Amino acid sequence: MISTRSKNIKPSPTLSMDAKAKEMASKGIDIVNFGVGEPDFDTPEFIKDAAIKALKEGFTKYTPVGGIIELKDAIIQKFEIDNNLKYSRENILVSCGAKHSLYNIAQALYNPGDEVLIPSPYWVSYPDQVLLNDAKPVFIETSEKDNFLLDPDELKSKISNKTKALILNSPSNPTGLTYDRKTLEAIAEIVIRHNIYVISDEIYEKLVYDGVEHVSIASLGEEIKKKTIIVNGLSKSYSMTGWRIGYAAGDKEVIQVMTNIQSQSTSNPNSVAQKAAVAALTGPQDFIKKMIEEFDKRRINLVKRLNSIEGVSCLTPTGAFYAFPNISKLYGRKTPDGKVINSSLEMAIYLLEFGKVALVHGGAFGSDNHIRISYATSMENINKGLDRIKEAIHNLTI
Numbered sequence: 001m002i003s004t005r006s007k008n009i010k011p012s013p014t015l016s017m018d019a020k021a022k023e024m025a026s027k028g029i030d031i032v033n034f035g036v037g038e039p040d041f042d043t044p045e046f047i048k049d050a051a052i053k054a055l056k057e058g059f060t061k062y063t064p065v066g067g068i069i070e071l072k073d074a075i076i077q078k079f080e081i082d083n084n085l086k087y088s089r090e091n092i093l094v095s096c097g098a099k100h101s102l103y104n105i106a107q108a109l110y111n112p113g114d115e116v117l118i119p120s121p122y123w124v125s126y127p128d129q130v131l132l133n134d135a136k137p138v139f140i141e142t143s144e145k146d147n148f149l150l151d152p153d154e155l156k157s158k159i160s161n162k163t164k165a166l167i168l169n170s171p172s173n174p175t176g177l178t179y180d181r182k183t184l185e186a187i188a189e190i191v192i193r194h195n196i197y198v199i200s201d202e203i204y205e206k207l208v209y210d211g212v213e214h215v216s217i218a219s220l221g222e223e224i225k226k227k228t229i230i231v232n233g234l235s236k237s238y239s240m241t242g243w244r245i246g247y248a249a250g251d252k253e254v255i256q257v258m259t260n261i262q263s264q265s266t267s268n269p270n271s272v273a274q275k276a277a278v279a280a281l282t283g284p285q286d287f288i289k290k291m292i293e294e295f296d297k298r299r300i301n302l303v304k305r306l307n308s309i310e311g312v313s314c315l316t317p318t319g320a321f322y323a324f325p326n327i328s329k330l331y332g333r334k335t336p337d338g339k340v341i342n343s344s345l346e347m348a349i350y351l352l353e354f355g356k357v358a359l360v361h362g363g364a365f366g367s368d369n370h371i372r373i374s375y376a377t378s379m380e381n382i383n384k385g386l387d388r389i390k391e392a393i394h395n396l397t398i
Contacts (some may be wrong), residue, residue, distance in 0.1 A: 008074045009128040013364035017348065021358035025138070031352075034359040034373040037173060037322065042275075047238065050279035054272045066259045067094025067247070071274045074281040075156040075247050082205070083216045085225070091251040093259050093292060094277075096269050097384065098203045098233035098246035098266040103129055104258040105199055105229055105248065110135035114164040119150045121324070123173045133204035139366060144326065147315065148175045150336035152186040153318075154231060158367070165197040173325045174365045174372040176299075176317025188224040197227045203246075204320040206237040206288050209296050212318045214315040217248075224249055235322075237288055238280045242275040244261055261294045295321050298375040298382055305386045306373075309393055321376045324362065328369035332395035341396065344368045355392035359384045 018036045025031045054060075064073070072092045079085040095101040106129045110116065114135040118126050119142050127137040140158050168187070170179040189213045191198050198217055205214045218228035229255070233246030248258065268274075306314040308327045314325035314373060331342050337352065341347050344361035348371060351357045362370030375382055 008131040041239045051276040054275035065263040078164040091167040097244040101246045106133040108257040117166040169201040171319025176322040178319040208319040208372045245277045323373045355388040361382045
């Protein structure tokens with residue numbers, strides 16, 4: 001029989017929509033894909049060269065489970081330079097992507113009956129990873145008028161004697177918004193008082209705009225640092241999604257348990273990818289600046305055009321590469337074939353089938369009034385896709 005816990009989860013909506021769009025494209029249909037969160041830039045050449053060098057030198061065997069010393073040291077250096085955080089090798093675990101790091105944390109921390117606080121909207125895998133480890137996700141609604149930031153009073157109201165952890169994500173997937181230092185300080189105070197963990201997903205850390213400063217909650221003092229497990233990786237900032245290198249930093253006892261778990265699941269991350277990651281973290285960083293500059297142009301254009309479409313409104317994202325437009329004013333309208341749109345999923349299906357545009361419905365992220373659009377694609381695709389969205393919405397009738 002299939003396990004009970006496996007019946008509680010569903011496939012990733014982002015990957016499911018991407019698969020459907022690619023299936024249509026394979027049939028010769030021209031689809032503009034705004035669905036998957038993956039930079040459209042190639043991995044920089046010097047990083048690929050490091051991997052090739054590793055291959056040629058025969059660096060193709062098992063490594064230590066938690067990552068090679070050279071990579072751990074590069075991660076430690078990164079934390080000190082970027083976040084003013086000091087860690088030792090025993091505080092670092094390298095895994096097969098940031099998602100793997102998050103899953104290791106879930107395995108290490110959660111017990112049956114534990115509650116894990118998740119601000120909504122949220123990245124799609126957070127609740128399912130909690131459920132897979134026999135704990136209970138407890139959602140905390142955030143408001144668009146507050147830029148989807150977690151309200152400290154709401155946080156306090158959701159904490160119980162079963163609360164084990166709070167998951168924070170800044171910059172956010174799906175909203176593209178970021179936490180400011182003042183809000184994080186208020187959250188940190190509550191976390192310390194109630195002695196719960198913070199799992200801080202900072203995978204989009206370097207992709208920020210408008211002069212925004214990324215602040216890691218762990219950097220706000222020794223007490224909150226001890227209760228925080230940071231998750232990060234190379235996928236987004238270095239356009240290395242397929243290389244599958246993520247990492248976690250935190251209390252040495254938790255990291256050791258995570259390492260033990262990893263030793264029984266995947267063993268070490270890919271050896272060659274680890275060498276490439278060392279090059280990425282210690283080599284030239286100008287590539288990131290160029291990528292941010294291009295994302296910024298797309299971001300400004302996308303939000304401006306979305307807000308010009310009747311019935312659509314969109315906050316300006318300050319990080320990552322997502323926009324999260326509100327399309328709820330369009331609910332109740334009919335498609336050309338007479339179907340009524342009453343949900344973000346129905347809107348996403350309509351835009352895919354009639355507009356030939358793939359995106360992800362907000363319901364997958366816990367907010368049915370929204371859709372998520374990734375601008376990790378060319379300006380040409382963005383403009384073509386927005387033309388199609390505008391026309392498809394124009395063809396809805398009241």
